[in-house]
Amino acid sequence: MVARESFRPSTALAEVLKSSDLTSPALPPSERLSGWGRSLSGASRVLRPSTLDGVSAALAIARRENLKIGLRGAGQSYGDAALASGELSLDVSRMRRVLDWDPSSGRIRVEPGVTIRELWQYAIEDGWWPAVVPGTSHASIGGCASANIHGKNNWRVGPIGEHIEELEIVLPSGECRSVRRDSDAELFRAVIGGFGLLGVIVSVTLRLEKIHSGLLEVTPLVARDLDEMIDLFAARLDRADYLVGWIDALASGGALGRGMVHEARHLEPGVDPEPRQTLRRDFQELPDTLFGLLPKSRLWLAMRALFNPLGMRAVNTAKYRSGHLHSGRSFRQPYAEFQFLLDYVPEWRRAYGPGGMIQYQSFVPERTAAATFREKIRLAHARGLRPFLGVFKRHRRDEFLLTHGVDGFSLALEFKVTERNRARLWDLAAELDEIVVSAGGRFYLAKDSTLSRESFAAYMGADRIERFLALKRRLDPEFRLETDLFRRVFPAR
Numbered sequence: 183m184v185a186r187e188s189f190r191p192s193t194a195l196a197e198v199l200k201s202s203d204l205t206s207p208a209l210p211p212s213e214r215l216s217g218w219g220r221s222l223s224g225a226s227r228v229l230r231p232s233t234l235d236g237v238s239a240a241l242a243i244a245r246r247e248n249l250k251i252g253l254r255g256a257g258q259s260y261g262d263a264a265l266a267s268g269e270l271s272l273d274v275s276r277m278r279r280v281l282d283w284d285p286s287s288g289r290i291r292v293e294p295g296v297t298i299r300e301l302w303q304y305a306i307e308d309g310w311w312p313a314v315v316p317g318t319s320h321a322s323i324g325g326c327a328s329a330n331i332h333g334k335n336n337w338r339v340g341p342i343g344e345h346i347e348e349l350e351i352v353l354p355s356g357e358c359r360s361v362r363r364d365s366d367a368e369l370f371r372a373v374i375g376g377f378g379l380l381g382v383i384v385s386v387t388l389r390l391e392k393i394h395s396g397l398l399e400v401t402p403l404v405a406r407d408l409d410e411m412i413d414l415f416a417a418r419l420d421r422a423d424y425l426v427g428w429i430d431a432l433a434s435g436g437a438l439g440r441g442m443v444h445e446a447r448h449l450e451p452g453v454d455p456e457p458r459q460t461l462r463r464d465f466q467e468l469p470d471t472l473f474g475l476l477p478k479s480r481l482w483l484a485m486r487a488l489f490n491p492l493g494m495r496a497v498n499t500a501k502y503r504s505g506h507l508h509s510g511r512s513f514r515q516p517y518a519e520f521q522f523l524l525d526y527v528p529e530w531r532r533a534y535g536p537g538g539m540i541q542y543q544s545f546v547p548e549r550t551a552a553a554t555f556r557e558k559i560r561l562a563h564a565r566g567l568r569p570f571l572g573v574f575k576r577h578r579r580d581e582f583l584l585t586h587g588v589d590g591f592s593l594a595l596e597f598k599v600t601e602r603n604r605a606r607l608w609d610l611a612a613e614l615d616e617i618v619v620s621a622g623g624r625f626y627l628a629k630d631s632t633l634s635r636e637s638f639a640a641y642m643g644a645d646r647i648e649r650f651l652a653l654k655r656r657l658d659p660e661f662r663l664e665t666d667l668f669r670r671v672f673p674a675r
Contacts, residue, residue: 209247215271219260220531220538221599222631224267224666226252232276237382238356240272244662245354252665253378255325256297258318260541261631262666263329263377269664272382274324280304281385288390289347294324294383301390302518303463310390311517314342318524324383329628330375330582334424334446334521337576339391341587343374344580346388351381354662358384372653375582377627379663380654395449396460397514398424404502404509408439408552412591415443415576423447424520429572430498431595432491434563438556441572442505446520466518468525478527485533489598494570534598540631542569542611543594545577546623551591554621558614562595565610567603569595583650584642586626594629608632615640627667638671647673 209227216223227249229240244251252266254273265271278295285308292301299319301312314333316326327349330341339345349361351373359381363370373380405411411427418425424446433440454460470478488497524530531539546554562569573594580587597607611632618625619640625633639647651672654661661675 209243209270213271215254215257215265216538217261217263217265217631218258218531219540219599219631220534220536221540221604222262222265222538222666224262224265226266226269226271228254228271228273230273230276234352234358234384237272237274237277237352237384240270241352241354241356241382241662244270245660250664251354251662253324253328253382253663255294255322255328256320258316258321258325259329260629261627262670263628263630264325265666266664267666274382274384275322277324277384282387285310288392289387290390291348291385291387292323293385294322294327296323297321298323298326302466305390306393306396306461306463306466306517309393309457309461311393312342313339313345313389313391315521317522319518319522320525323386323388327374327383327386328376328378329626330580330585331628332575332577332587332626334426334575336587337419337425337578338423340578340580341375341582342388343371343582345390346374346386348387349373349383350385351383353381354658354660369653369657371581372583372650375584375586376650377584377665377667379650379665379668380657381663393448393461393517394451395454395457396462396465396516397449397454398446398517398520399449399512400515400520401445401510401512402505402508403443403445404505405439405441405443407437408556411439411441411443411574412552415574415591418443418445419576421447425576427574428501429574429593430502431559431562431569431572432495432498433502434560438559439572440502441574442502442509443574444520446515449514460516466516468518468522470528479529481527482530482533485527485530486535489533489535489570491568491570498570535600537599537601537604539596539598540607540611541594541596541629542614542632543592543626543629544614544618544623545586545588545590545592545626546618546621547588547590549590550621550623551593554617554623555591555593557617558593558595561613561617562597562610565606565613567597567607567610569597571596583646584627586624588622588624592626612637627671630667633671635671635673639673 212225250269254264275295277293282291288310316331330343332341422445429441615637
């Protein structure tokens with residue numbers, strides 16, 4: 183194994199963190215935390231350990247004070263998966279060391295606070311890239327494992343859990359346990375995708391993917407409607423490494439579902455004439471200015487003027503029409519630039535305004551996907567709640583207990599939340615739930631803000647829920663680990 187300088191706080195900051203270790207009997211004051219979408223929030227007392235001993239101390243505090251404790255990583259879940267209103271929040275973002283790295287095999291062991299960005303930065307110059315990444319590089323590895331995140335290559339390589347070999351978790355009792363796929367398969371399949379409800383992940387061991395260039399071969403393709411988008415995906419499943427579709431969710435009629443598909447493929451060895459250059463960390467970094475002049479950090483302020491139905495209709499129409507100019511013309515693009523579209527504009531979510539946004543993402547089997555997604559978009563239009571954005575992906579089934587995976591497609595629709603439309607949005611989501619469940623669909627709890635207990639039970643099934651709760655009763659008999667999401671969707675105790 184190779185030991186490198188790990189991602190850790192500066193010396194000065196480390197001293198500050200040390201002085202606020204969790205040995206004090208006093209609880210910190212409450213803080214208001216929000217989901218990434220900013221539509222849900224809650225106040226809790228936040229504990230921020232930087233060591234394994236600190237995690238054990240935090241759990242001891244929860245037991246001493248008879249409080250529930252919810253886990254939080256980088257706070258990238260859209261809804262309430264990382265909120266623990268009125269209780270304790272255990273924020274593991276300070277636990278961000280790389281513990282082991284083997285550049286000959288791509289096997290790496292990290293603490294839960296290491297982000298996807300830090301992971302690829304650490305490994306790329308050795309010719310490795312995370313096998314599965316979300317649309318942002320700011321998510322933590324612990325959070326990614328807890329949500330069992332998927333990427334633009336899910337139909338090919340599955341979710342991140344399929345690339346994890348071992349987890350170390352601390353139970354609410356303080357016991358530290360190693361969980362492996364081959365020796366404790368049931369618990370392994372439940373902790374991954376279990377949203378921190380069974381134990382605190384304190385290390386993750388996973389294998390990365392070997393790459394021979396820092397560039398991808400990318401081909402954009404125009405889809406005139408939803409059926410054509412599905413056909414474009416189907417024609418490329420055997421040859422593409424990544425596929426993602428953008429949908430103009432404001433279009434209707436014969437143009438319903440129109441958009442763009444982006445296909446990307448790895449470069450084979452020897453194709454890139456300068457792999458040492460393209461595999462450099464600095465080559466992959468996204469620029470922090472627009473046109474080399476305007477700082478992106480303030481761009482969301484200008485974008486806010488467009489985040490309304492009229493403005494977004496103009497943006498989507500311009501994007502779709504400009505796509506015709508490049509459709510079918512391949513180009514090479516750095517991995518980070520292709521994968522992390524959500525990072526192009528820092529804090530772009532704030533452009534939605536003070537009410538924030540929700541993303542309604544459903545996963546539907548292939549045979550019912552087209553009709554289901556058309557019905558969803560039409561219903562949203564009919565209710566006067568038009569989504570500003572649609573994202574389309576291909577998926578496959580997986581082995582995990584609380585899985586969102588299906589052999590089919592997902593469609594994520596983004597809605598702006600305001601004081602005036604909030605209740606109507608939640609009512610619309612309940613209607614959409616019925617459509618998805620009746621089509622044999624599923625949901626992704628990391629993105630969810632609206633799912634009811636009844637809808638959760640309808641798609642997850644009583645057997646899966648009971649199997650998960652049986653594990654929780656065994657590992658967490660006091661139900662100490664609890665979040666707003668858990669209280670919202672699991673059966674009341």
